[in-house]
Amino acid sequence: MAAEYTEADIKSLDWKEHIRMRPGMYIGKLGNGTSADDGIYILLKEAMDNSIDEFVMGYGNEIKVDIDDDSRVEVRDFGRGIPLGKLMDCAAKINTGAKYDSEAFKKSVGLNGVGIKAVNALSEFFEIQAWREGETKAIEFSKGEVIEEMKKPRKEAEVNGTRLAFDVDRSIFPKKTAFKDKYVEKMCRYYAYLNPGLAILFNGKKFKSKDGLLDLLKEEMESEALYGPIHLRSKDIEIAFTHTPDSSEEYYSFVNGQHTTQGGTHLAAFRGAIVDVIRGFYKKQYNPADIRNGLEAAVLVRIEEPVFESQTKTKLGSMTISPDGETIKTFITNFLKEHLDNYLHKNPNDAEALRKRIVASERERKELSGVKKIARERARKAKVHNKKLRDCRAHLASKHKRAAESTVFITEGDSASGSITKSRDVETQAVFSLRGKPLNSFGLKRRVVYENEEFNLLQHALDIEESLETLRYNKVVIATDADVDGMHIRLLLLTFFLQFFPELVRDGHLYILQTPLFRVRNKKETIYCYDDSERVAALDKLGKAAEITRFKGLGEISPDEFAFMIGPDMRLDPVLMEEGKGIKEMLAFYMGKNTPDRQEFIIKNLRDDVDAA
Numbered sequence: 001m002a003a004e005y006t007e008a009d010i011k012s013l014d015w016k017e018h019i020r021m022r023p024g025m026y027i028g029k030l031g032n033g034t035s036a037d038d039g040i041y042i043l044l045k046e047a048m049d050n051s052i053d054e055f056v057m058g059y060g061n062e063i064k065v066d067i068d069d070d071s072r073v074e075v076r077d078f079g080r081g082i083p084l085g086k087l088m089d090c091a092a093k094i095n096t097g098a099k100y101d102s103e104a105f106k107k108s109v110g111l112n113g114v115g116i117k118a119v120n121a122l123s124e125f126f127e128i129q130a131w132r133e134g135e136t137k138a139i140e141f142s143k144g145e146v147i148e149e150m151k152k153p154r155k156e157a158e159v160n161g162t163r164l165a166f167d168v169d170r171s172i173f174p175k176k177t178a179f180k181d182k183y184v185e186k187m188c189r190y191y192a193y194l195n196p197g198l199a200i201l202f203n204g205k206k207f208k209s210k211d212g213l214l215d216l217l218k219e220e221m222e223s224e225a226l227y228g229p230i231h232l233r234s235k236d237i238e239i240a241f242t243h244t245p246d247s248s249e250e251y252y253s254f255v256n257g258q259h260t261t262q263g264g265t266h267l268a269a270f271r272g273a274i275v276d277v278i279r280g281f282y283k284k285q286y287n288p289a290d291i292r293n294g295l296e297a298a299v300l301v302r303i304e305e306p307v308f309e310s311q312t313k314t315k316l317g318s319m320t321i322s323p324d325g326e327t328i329k330t331f332i333t334n335f336l337k338e339h340l341d342n343y344l345h346k347n348p349n350d351a352e353a354l355r356k357r358i359v360a361s362e363r364e365r366k367e368l369s370g371v372k373k374i375a376r377e378r379a380r381k382a383k384v385h386n387k388k389l390r391d392c393r394a395h396l397a398s399k400h401k402r403a404a405e406s407t408v409f410i411t412e413g414d415s416a417s418g419s420i421t422k423s424r425d426v427e428t429q430a431v432f433s434l435r436g437k438p439l440n441s442f443g444l445k446r447r448v449v450y451e452n453e454e455f456n457l458l459q460h461a462l463d464i465e466e467s468l469e470t471l472r473y474n475k476v477v478i479a480t481d482a483d484v485d486g487m488h489i490r491l492l493l494l495t496f497f498l499q500f501f502p503e504l505v506r507d508g509h510l511y512i513l514q515t516p517l518f519r520v521r522n523k524k525e526t527i528y529c530y531d532d533s534e535r536v537a538a539l540d541k542l543g544k545a546a547e548i549t550r551f552k553g554l555g556e557i558s559p560d561e562f563a564f565m566i567g568p569d570m571r572l573d574p575v576l577m578e579e580g581k582g583i584k585e586m587l588a589f590y591m592g593k594n595t596p597d598r599q600e601f602i603i604k605n606l607r608d609d610v611d612a613a
Helices: 015-021 039-056 082-091 115-121 179-196 213-220 265-282 288-292 330-345 349-384 411-425 449-453 453-462 484-500 502-506 532-542 559-565 583-591 596-611
Strands: 062-067 071-078 121-134 137-141 147-150 161-168 199-202 204-206 230-234 237-243 249-254 295-301 409-410 429-434 477-478 510-513 518-521 526-529 547-550 571-574
Touching: 015 115, 039 062, 039 071, 039 115, 039 161, 039 179, 062 179, 082 115, 082 121, 082 137, 115 121, 115 161, 137 518, 137 596, 147 526, 161 409, 161 583, 179 199, 179 213, 213 230, 213 295, 230 330, 237 349, 249 265, 249 510, 249 518, 265 288, 265 295, 265 330, 288 349, 295 330, 330 349, 330 583, 349 449, 409 411, 409 453, 411 429, 411 559, 429 453, 453 484, 477 484, 484 510, 484 583, 518 532, 526 532, 526 559
Parallel strands: 062 199, 249 295, 409 429, 409 477, 477 510
Antiparallel strands: 062 071, 071 161, 121 137, 121 161, 137 147, 199 204, 230 237, 237 295, 510 571, 518 526, 518 547
């Protein structure tokens, strides 16, 4: 019998209840801080955004960010300070802020009046304090509820500004949630690049930039710049770019100081505009792929009332610079037509270096075309009888209701793939089986992706040959044995993806499957253990008489057991990639020629392991 549907079933939540019940709507995922896109970094960003906006408006050129060992955060700026009579409204009244007045904050980072309130609602401890003209006022909250309020301002001879302090609520976040310095430092670096002249002090470490995006590009680039970099800026737009010998494109895009990691309309406009302008300058219809091959660029636009595709503001959806203004595409194209065209005329050496890079890319593409044709034909035939791929029904680019769950496991050998295939969810989980160890692709040209049958079939299974937009699976999971051979295969696959498809890693689609090393069980209970400490804990719980099984490989795990290991509670380690930082050097060290440095590293760490044993 259906449940009754009455007026009593209709509920209205206040602002803090809604944020606490649906935190993902406001800050994305509730990770523990080990990933750069975990929600705690969104909270920190929200706390800093208002301080950044003060600097943009010309008030306060320093921001202090302090995070202690317990991950309690304090952000202090030296801007005008929130008006003391509106402190409560700004901290605890949804859709309240100065940014609705376009004259006050025309091109602000945060716009919807939610940010600080989300920090407040999701914090066990939250305090807001402002100083204005020799007076101060402070309010302390817990989970959005007022704990202590200074009813009237008091005299205090402090510099004007605002202070926010918070400690996240670990009844909502994982208990071991903590900020990682490297992610906070990156955030501070980027804010400094986007706001030249602003000093940000994170736990005493200073971040400051003179040349904005030019500094960002120079620091992030791993490869040699073939010219420039070219640095162009005007009101509401700044662009820095160059070409490298690499075959991939690399972009850092921003809107009003917000790092749009997933791009959006402004990045699409830049990618199209640079093709149009370069074609016009050289008076030749170069292939767009040849123009953008090896392009590394940083792009910032400032627009009124930007519309993002989510509360976390990682992708811009706006089509215009202002509600009644020109399109972003026209704005960026006109800017490049004037400034880039002038630059290339004034700098003939850079113009020639750019032309040579395009011609070299064109030549490489034509050389590859024959190899691609043969590889595509081989892949097409393999699709009919592809024993390597056991596909699922839901794909990322489809309209399937479970598209976001789509996962492919890359396994080694028939026994492991057989167990996963029998226990998988056929709706959302696919299996791609490798034949032994893949080729070490380090230092090889892109043609190896087509000439090597296994790599070619893998890229076609994922459908990432042209771009990541057609990726068929949201999660690409490397599932290898936890022994030496399995680790080697894992490294070879990581090398392949980092070499030729780094965007797969950068966009958070690549994972490593954790599989148990031990099974501890008695007649009543079975516990799977992923390391020695878990094995000891399981023995303490089940008793010393419990049976212990050591798994040597995935093929030894039965399909029934695998169903648990790849079910809702499966353990996945995301493969994280710091933008533009040391990937080539790392691959060269671990996967390149066996240098004396690497031999010394292996011997030293082998001795450490032996000593520890």
